[in-house]
Amino acid sequence: MVTDPLLRRRLRRARRELSQRAQRDHAAAVCRRLLSSGLIRSARRIAFYLPIAGELDPTPIREQLRGRRHWYLPVLRPHTPGRLWFVHDAPKTRWRRNRFGILEPSGRYRQIVPPQGLHVILVPLVGFDAHCHRIGMGAGFYDRSLAFLRDRRHWQRPRLIGLAHECQRLDAIEPEPWDLPLDAVVTEHALYQRGP
């Protein structure tokens, strides 16, 4: 949605001002809730993110999940502004910082997958509502990169799961045409799933 900058700022501050302790507890609770939901049980290629400014930390999920999984991180596409692709986070990954200061694997070509190739994308967010509408950082990266999901002919669809603190929940978000709803949002309090 065309979000009031004040609202975005308020939500970002709420996230950032959580104590270290709350951050850790929430990350652990979200991890437990997500793993027991079964939503990512059979996913083999999963995108996560390196948290900034109080974003819910997805790393316990990666540490807890057993089995053969491949993990990917979002990278700003160099020649296609506004879009992300996803790069395999392999043991020998070399890193660089993008223009927002976020670390990215500087992947070689064969380590890159488009979003269509992923089973689950764990999505960072600034705000959400119980219908799984999302407010992001305001640059439209995820919306633009995942716009192909509107085309129902894509039979292979990554499941989009937002990770958040409960303090990021709003009563209702009026989505814009380009806003892509998430399939679920997990917080320390609840699992929100999009209705049919």
Ligand SMILES: Nc1nc2c(c(=O)[nH]1)N(C=O)[C@@H](CNc1ccc(C(=O)N[C@@H](CCC(=O)O)C(=O)O)cc1)CN2
């Ligand atoms: N952890 C994480 N990684 C991510 C995202 C994210 O939301 N979280 N993104 C999700 O899209 C992409 C990066 N998008 C971002 C968009 C804006 C800002 C940001 O800090 N904007 C500043 C303005 C800075 C500037 O323009 O130079 C701001 O809003 O204050 C950061 C990341 C890809 N990686």
Ligand SMILES: Nc1ncnc2c1ncn2[C@@H]1O[C@H](COP(=O)(O)OP(=O)(O)OP(=O)(O)O)[C@@H](O)[C@H]1O
């Ligand atoms: N599929 C798309 N095609 C073209 N432009 C888009 C698309 N999706 C979003 N945008 C543009 O991106 C801008 C930011 O969108 P929005 O405020 O919804 O971002 P966001 O979801 O909060 O951010 P992010 O995904 O980076 O975390 C909008 O002005 C919109 O015009």
